[in-house]
Amino acid sequence: xxxxxxxxxxxxxxxxxVGDARVRLALLLHPSGQVLxxxxxxxxxxxxxxxxxxxxxxxSAGELGNQLDGRPFHVLHHAGKERQIFIAPARTPRGLxxxxxxxxxxxxxxxxxxxxxxxxxxxxxxxxxxEPPQVVLAENFERDLNHNLAALFGRA
Amino acid sequence: xxxxxxxxxxxxxxxxRGVLGSMVVSEADGIIVxxxxxxxxxxxxxxxxxxxxxxxARLSAGAAGLGTANFxxxxxxxxxxxxxxxxxxxxxxxxxxxxxxxxxxxxxLRATQVLEQ
Amino acid sequence: MSDEIRRLSDELxxxxxxxVFLPLGEALRRQGQTDFALKVALRGLERHPHNADAHDxxxxxAVDRGELERAFDEWDMVLRFAxxxxxxxxxxxxxxxxxxxxxxxxxxxxxAMEADGGxxxxxxxxxxxxxxxxxxxxxxxPAPERPSDAGRPALxxxxxxxxxxxxxxxxxxxxxxxxxxxxxxxxxxxxxxxPSGGGLPxxxxxxxxxxxxxxxxxxxxxxVDPREREALARNPxxxxxxLIGDADQTALLLDAEGFVLAGAYVAGDGRDVAQEVGAExxxxxxxxxxxxxxxxxxxxxQIVVETEVATIALAPGPRAGLLLVAADGAMPLGxxxxxxxxxxxxxxxxxxxxx
Numbered sequence: 358x359x360x361x362x363x364x365x366x367x368x369x370x371x372x373x374x375v376g377d378a379r380v381r382l383a384l385l386l387h388p389s390g391q392v393l394x395x396x397x398x399x400x401x402x403x404x405x406x407x408x409x410x411x412x413x414x415x416x417s418a419g420e421l422g423n424q425l426d427g428r429p430f431h432v433l434h435h436a437g438k439e440r441q442i443f444i445a446p447a448r449t450p451r452g453l454x455x456x457x458x459x460x461x462x463x464x465x466x467x468x469x470x471x472x473x474x475x476x477x478x479x480x481x482x483x484x485x486x487x488e489p490p491q492v493v494l495a496e497n498f499e500r501d502l503n504h505n506l507a508a509l510f511g512r513a
Numbered sequence: 514x515x516x517x518x519x520x521x522x523x524x525x526x527x528x529x530r531g532v533l534g535s536m537v538v539s540e541a542d543g544i545i546v547x548x549x550x551x552x553x554x555x556x557x558x559x560x561x562x563x564x565x566x567x568x569x570a571r572l573s574a575g576a577a578g579l580g581t582a583n584f585x586x587x588x589x590x591x592x593x594x595x596x597x598x599x600x601x602x603x604x605x606x607x608x609x610x611x612x613x614x615x616x617x618x619x620x621x622l623r624a625t626q627v628l629e630q
Numbered sequence: 631m632s633d634e635i636r637r638l639s640d641e642l643x644x645x646x647x648x649x650v651f652l653p654l655g656e657a658l659r660r661q662g663q664t665d666f667a668l669k670v671a672l673r674g675l676e677r678h679p680h681n682a683d684a685h686d687x688x689x690x691x692a693v694d695r696g697e698l699e700r701a702f703d704e705w706d707m708v709l710r711f712a713x714x715x716x717x718x719x720x721x722x723x724x725x726x727x728x729x730x731x732x733x734x735x736x737x738x739x740x741x742a743m744e745a746d747g748g749x750x751x752x753x754x755x756x757x758x759x760x761x762x763x764x765x766x767x768x769x770x771x772p773a774p775e776r777p778s779d780a781g782r783p784a785l786x787x788x789x790x791x792x793x794x795x796x797x798x799x800x801x802x803x804x805x806x807x808x809x810x811x812x813x814x815x816x817x818x819x820x821x822x823x824x825p826s827g828g829g830l831p832x833x834x835x836x837x838x839x840x841x842x843x844x845x846x847x848x849x850x851x852x853x854v855d856p857r858e859r860e861a862l863a864r865n866p867x868x869x870x871x872x873l874i875g876d877a878d879q880t881a882l883l884l885d886a887e888g889f890v891l892a893g894a895y896v897a898g899d900g901r902d903v904a905q906e907v908g909a910e911x912x913x914x915x916x917x918x919x920x921x922x923x924x925x926x927x928x929x930x931x932q933i934v935v936e937t938e939v940a941t942i943a944l945a946p947g948p949r950a951g952l953l954l955v956a957a958d959g960a961m962p963l964g965x966x967x968x969x970x971x972x973x974x975x976x977x978x979x980x981x982x983x984x985x
Contacts, residue, residue, distance in 0.1 A: 377920065465568075467543025467561030471924070555924075562921035569917040570935045577910040578897070579956060580937030587918055590928025594921075615963075 362394035370479035371396060374458075378472040381440065382459040385447065385480075388412055393454060411444060411457045418444075434466060443469050447477045449484040522604075522624045523549035529620060531612025533592070537628065538564050538603045546602065554607060559594065563587075563605045567596040584622070586614065597621045599628035632661065642670075647677050647900055655687045664694045677900035679867060682712035689721055698725045710865040716746035720755065727759060735759050866892035869980055873972050879957035881973040883980065886950035888912035892980055895956070908954060915944055915952050932970070934963070943970045948981040 360375060362368045367385055375383050375396045382397040384404070390412040398404045419429030433444040440461050447456045456476070460469055519537045526535040527549040534550030536559070543561035550556045571582040587594045588610075595606045595617060604621055608614070638654035651674030658667035671688045678684050689704035702725045708718035723738035739756040746752065869892040870881040882893035888909050895904040918930045933944040939959050943966050947953040953974050957966045 462568075465541060465543040465561060465565060467538075467557065468565055471558055471561045555926075558924050562924060566914070566917045566921055570914050570933070573910045573914050574935055574937050574940075574942060577907040578903075579907075579942060580939040580959075582935045582937050584934075584936040586932075586934045587921070587930060588932040588934075589922060589925070589930045592925075592927040594925070594927075 360394065360396045363391075364393055366483040366485055367394040367480065370476050370483055373479065374472050374476040377475070378458070378460065378469050379463045380458045380460040380469065381463075382407075382457075384408065384411065384457040386411060386455050386457070388415065388453060388455055397459075407457065411455055415444060415446070415455050436466075441466065443473070445473055447473075447480055449481045451484045451487055454480075517547045519547040519627060520549070522627045523547060526604075526606055526617070526620055526624060527551070529608075529612065529617055531609040532617065533607045533609060534559070535604065535606045536560055538605050540564050540568055540598055540601055540603050550607075559605065559607055563594050563596050564603055566594075567598055567603055571598065584618065586618070588614075595621060597625055599625045602628045604628060632657070635661070646673075649674070649678065649681070649683075652681075652683050652687055655691070659687070659691050659694060662694075664691055667691050668695070676902060677896075679894060679896070679902060680711055680871070682708045682715055682718075685711070686715065686717055686721075689718070693721070693724075698728060701725055707865065710868070714745045716742045716749060716752065719745065720749070720752050723755060723759070727755075732759055732763050736763060736765075866980075867894045869893055870973055870976060873969065873976060877957070877961070877969075879955060879961065879966075879969060881953070881955045881969070882908050883947055883973075883977045884908045884912055884952040884954065885947075888952070891947075891951065892977070907956075908952075911942065911944065911954055912952050915946070918944075932967070934966070936963075941966045943967060945970055945974055947974070948978050951977075951981070953977050 360368055360372045362371065371383060371385060371394045374380075380397070383395065384392065384398070384407055385394045386392050386408045390408045392404055392408045395404050398407070414433065418433055419431070422428055422430035431446050433442075435442045440459055442457070442459055443466070444455065444457045447454045456473065458469060458473075517537075523535045523537065526532060534548065534554040534556065536548035536550065536556055537546040538544065538560040539546055541564075543564035545556055545560045548556050548560075566587060567582070567585050570585045574580060574582045583597060585596045590610075592607065592609050593612070593614060595608070595614070597604050604624055606617055606621060608617060635654065635657050638650055638657060641650045642648065642654055651670050655667045655670040655674065658664075658670060668688075668691050671684065671691055675681070675684045675688065685704045685708045689701040689708065692698070692701035692704060702722055705718040705721045705725075708715050712718070719738045719742035723735045723742060726732075726735035726738060736756065736759045739752060739759060742752045743749070743756055869883065874880060880893065880895050882895055882904050883891045885891050890904045890908050893904060894902050895907050897903045914933060914935070915930075918933055922928070922930050929946075931945065935942040935944075937959065940956050941959055941961060941963060942954065942956045944955075945953045953970070955966065955970045955973055957969065
């Protein structure tokens, strides 16, 4: 199964998870809905749709948990007739990501949970450090401001 | 944790010499329903993998025309895992290499009556 | 369709597992219906994969179809099951002769004559080959004259095979009595080398030994002794035959990719389903390997699966392969494990032998 990633450090953890857990689909996304890596999808539009829905579900479930239990629901599982969905947060030093996977009888919830725990550890280990924020120099700030203003008002 | 219908059976199995733990597992999910484990035994891991192995053995034996699997034993260098299924549930035992697997097997077969209830 | 073929066909339809496919295949072959003969022979071999006569029939059909390599391989298989099968050695000698390998042809024909010294066609064939090699044939009885094979398509001419010249450029044959296409009139006659561009004509009876000769009676299966075991070890399908004996059990050796390396698994209807069974059950070992990475129990050594009708045992095979044994459910577990251990030892020897 192919694995496609936006950032290279995601590839190995994602590939190993897919191989170990034998899932049909896997998706790692930013809580804003931006995809970081996927496996098993055949169309870009499906990836975009899944990301948008996963982000929305995760946000809704979190809020629902807050309302009901004082703390957000994090791990979600739905068992359909033929396939099952598992959504969980993956915490890394770069922040929180959302992980979604779809599996069938080739795997099981227990296996997905087992290998997701490993995936989260590997992802956290592989995540590169966040670049420190750049110091804003007065001369650069003025240059950038002039450039942006020119772009906004059509004088660039 | 409150007692389940399987507590007594699991306790009796884990008391066998060489047995490190026993559990009732959902075959489809690989999730523990009830367990009696010695400290250090990764129950969740064993449950998920044993259920997957049992299901694979059951499906493969059936596809090969060899009937329905009801007892699966995995023997490794430093221990063994036994699984016996009834319906949706599995009875799984983890044991050391020195354990008397014949006796464990007999006890597990006897214990499946509880699974059928 | 001749009456005989019809009768044999009806009998085979009534009893598909019987050996009547042998005379039926032979009858079809003699009538020139090689396609039907091939189908009958192959179907019979599915049910009787270890029957030497079945492989012999297939070899002769292959000759009729011009598939000499296949014929040679089938006769080689015959010898694995019946080492003293004279017809197989004769056939292999014929193939080698057709291929111009006279030395090897002589060896096989000589062995055929040792196994069945009364077969006149073998004697004639051996004499012809020795004559071609320029070797003495004085001790051989004369070959009988045989009628031409009227009505059959002629075999293509042999490639040119020059006589073995002596230092003087002439070849002497002593004590020759034979008459045939390579006619020698009297003893001591000097046979001159064939002119360039010509070839040795193929005596009609050399190929007819295959077309007309009935299969010899099946040689009794010898007890397995170390030499036989070694020979069996070279026949992958019969690798575990002596370990299995009469018990209701079987063994398969699979390679790392799940393909059958050795052993056979014959279903109730006589089909060899080894590949299907092996493919299905090899997934269990994959699952075990996956489990071992997390269970912290070391490498897996055995998997035993009990069903209501059978006991299946798996063990890692040599070179990342898989050994699989299956036994009737009534067999004690301890015996199944013992069988597995013995099969594993045999598998190791086999793989080392083909490395």
